[in-house]
Amino acid sequence: MAIHPQAGRLPAPETLENIPALVSAYYTESPDPQQASQRVAFGTSGHRGSSLSQTFTERHIHAITQAVCDYRKQHGIAGPLFMGADSHALSEPAFRSALEVLAANDVQVRISHDGSCTATPAVSHAILCWNAEHAGQARADGIIITPSHNPPCDGGFKYNPPHGGPAETTVTSWIEGRANHYLDHLNCDVLRLPYNRARRSSLVQGYDFTARYVEDLPRILDMDAIAASGVKLGVDPLGGASLSLWDPIAERYKLDLTVVNTAIDPTFRFVPCDKDGKIRMDCSSPYVMSGLLNMRDSFDLSFACDPDSDRHGIVAKSGLMNPNHYLAAAAWHLFRSRFQWRADAAIGKTLVTSAMLDRVGQELGRKVIEVPVGFKWFVPYLSDGSCGMGCEESAGASFLCFDGSPWSTDKDGPLLCLLAAEMTAREERAPDEIYRSLTEQFGAPLYQRQDAPADDKVRTCLKALKPEDIQLQSLAGSPVTGILTTAPGNGASIGGVKICSEAGWFAIRPSGTEAICKVYAESFQGEQHLQALHAEAQALLQRLLA
Template identity: 70%
Template sequence: MSLHPHAGQLPTPDMLTDVPSLVSAYYTDFPSPAEASQRVSFGTSGHRGSSLDLSFNEEHIYAITQAVCDYRASHGIKGPLFLGGDSHALSQPAFRSALEVLVANDVHVFIAPDGEYTATPVISHAILSWNAGNAGSAQADGIIITPSHNPPRDGGFKYNPPHGGPAETAVTRWIERRANEHLEASNRAVQIMHYRAARQSSRVKVYDFTARYVDDLADVLDMPAIAASGLSLGVDPLGGASLPLWEPIAHKYGIALSVVNQEVDPSFRFVPCDKDGKIRMDCSSPYAMSRLLSLRDRFDLAFACDPDADRHGIVTHEELMNPNHFLAATCWYLFRTRTQWSKGSGIGKTLVTSAMLDRVGEELQRPVVEVPVGFKWFVPYLHSGRCALGCEESAGASFLTHDGRPWSTDKDGPLLCLLAAEMMAKEGKSPSAVYAGLTERHGAPCYQRLDAPADTKVRNVLKGLTVEQVDMQELAGERVESVITHAPGNEAPIGGIKVMARSGWFAVRPSGTEPICKVYTESFAGEEHLRHLQKDAIDLLDRLLQQA
């Protein structure tokens, strides 16, 4: 993809989303369940869409929320539901719609104080804290209204069951099917209470998500070490839900932390355009992060989170760290410093995360558990302690507390940002320097993901692949060592294929949220070898499509 001329630059007025029209369409436009694109569809991380495309309108939220209530009733979930949302334009209207349905269904709902956004990890931590303190009684769950780092025109809806993490596939399929049944019946079975009455109901309680999260941070991070180091830290919330957290963290723990951007605007006009010219609040993109990168010499370390704060972006004096690089440094640092963790606890990684983590795991003598894409796969392993850390290449991770309890079972951006500060405080060098030390011992991999349009045929071919269909004997000039369509960590299908050789690998899978095919490649033998891997991957995909 060629670089858009506005990449890394602030958007011009004509590039901004028309927020009034977007919100108006949410309430006034009605989807047709006969159209596939207008039905409820849960991807890797919930249902996403836009009111302008008739894929995220009030009728969708009524149907999905009623389906969640139906699921709770049929599965005996009777505790409170923690409801939060981020700063996307469609999040507040969807929050109101969801509350109308939840209260009408006699659900006790905990919400943040008026006007305060709630980050994904804050909801996850609240669920886990409640359920740990109320063991044996009614268990809590949660809903987060967010499309994560998607453009401003999008909306999203995620459900987290009592385990605190993203709902597993069986659960989202149940909710998706029931929600579409409601849509097909014109939502006649949906129970709704007017928002004002719902908001004033005794079933709705204000909950201090920020205090719960901030007060507990010392359970999972060495906050005194960060404070004692005197490190100068800068943070850009990118106009998102991490904004309420940073000043309370700095105040409580005495950290020299500055919030460099306190703007919140649903057009996200202050976020530089991504490589394709779209406004995308992706804290791992050097283009979206160009403003923070320009300030890196002002701070010892800087970082950012996306709008729902489930992703992290780490800026050192040297660079915006590649997420794979920072996660490798994280593994090396955590398993050397968390002495209370079980010796049998391992590193959880998705199958498209860098193989550097496998090499670090071998050095640390820790098992590496490889699962399909999606943080939901780590949830049972964080609870059981089989994995002390779960991470994925798209800058998402969480890890256990000092004493081995799950902190959050969803991705946690602020946690990883503050871990970068702890790492620098205690190691006396930046996370970039820590990663450089790993490359001296294990090699310096080249990693790249390519995206291509993918229609229904392509997606179905990839999802139905078997190992026997792949006739490759060599990969980039080396003998193919393994071909997998199921993740080795849990034998779950990966929705595509991964081919590995001694010096590199590739994986091909359809996106769970967009009509694209993703081709991941990594080489430990240089850029030219990486190009060879990519050619072999595309050639295989072409052959498979011709045979279909």
């Protein structure tokens, strides 16, 4: 894909989102349930869409929220529902719409006490804390209004059940079907109060998400070591929900931490454009992170999170760390410093995360549990402590508290950012230096993802694949060691295929949120071998679709 000339530059004023038009469309546009693209659809990260395409409107949110209320009632979930929202323009109206339905259904709701945006991991942590401290009582769950790092025109809605993490496919499928039933009947059976009445209801109470998250950090990170090291930290919240966390963290633990950008603006005009010229708050993109990269000499370490703060971007003196590289260094540090974790606690990773983690796990004597794409697959492993860490190549991860209990069962960007500071303090070298030493020991892999258009035919073909359908004996010159259509960690379908050798691997899977097919490859034998892997992946895809 060609790099857009605006990549890494601030967006031109004329390209900024028209926020009044976007919000107006949320209330005035209505989906056509006969159009598949305008129905409720939960991908790997909830329902996402835009009011401008009639895929994220007031009617959608009313229907989805009523479906969540029905699900809670059916499953006896009667505790408080913790609800947060990020800083996208559509998050505020969707938050209000959801509150109207929740209050009408007599749901106890906990929302930010001061009206600030709420980070995804802070909601997950709040759910887990409530349920741990009220064992045997009514269980809590949560809703997060966010499209993650998607462009400013998008909105999103996620449901987290009482386990605190992203809902399982069985749950989201039920909610999706129920919500579409309401859409089909013009939401006639959706219960709803006017917003002012809902907001004043005694069912709706303020909750200090920030205070609970900040005060609990010593349970999971060595905050004293970070402070004592004097490491100079820089943070760019990219206009997102993590903004409310950083100053309280710095003040509470006396860290040398500077927030370099405190702006909140739904146009995200201060975020450099991504490689395609679009505004996308992806903290793993060097184009989006160009502002923080230009300041890296001012800090020992700097980092950023996306708008709902479930992703991390780590900038060392050498530059922006590839997420796969950072996760390998993080696993190396964590499993050598968390002595109270279960002796058999494994490293959890998705199938398309770097095989460097397999080599790190082997060296540490730790099993590696490989699951399909989606953080929801790590929830049971983090809940019972059988995985010390769960991570995915798209810069999402979480890990256990020092005592082996779960901190969050959703991705936690600020946590991984602060872990980089702990690593620097306790290892006396930055995460990029730790990763460099790992490559000297295990090899230096090259990793690349390519995208191709994907229609329903592609999705159906990939989802129906079985290992015996793939007639490959060698992979880019090396013997094939595995052909996977299900994840070895839990036996769940991966919706595509992964083919492995000792020297590298490739994987093909359709996106859960976009009309594209993702082709991943990783080589431990250099650039030429990496391109050979990609060529074989594309050739296989063409044969399958012939």
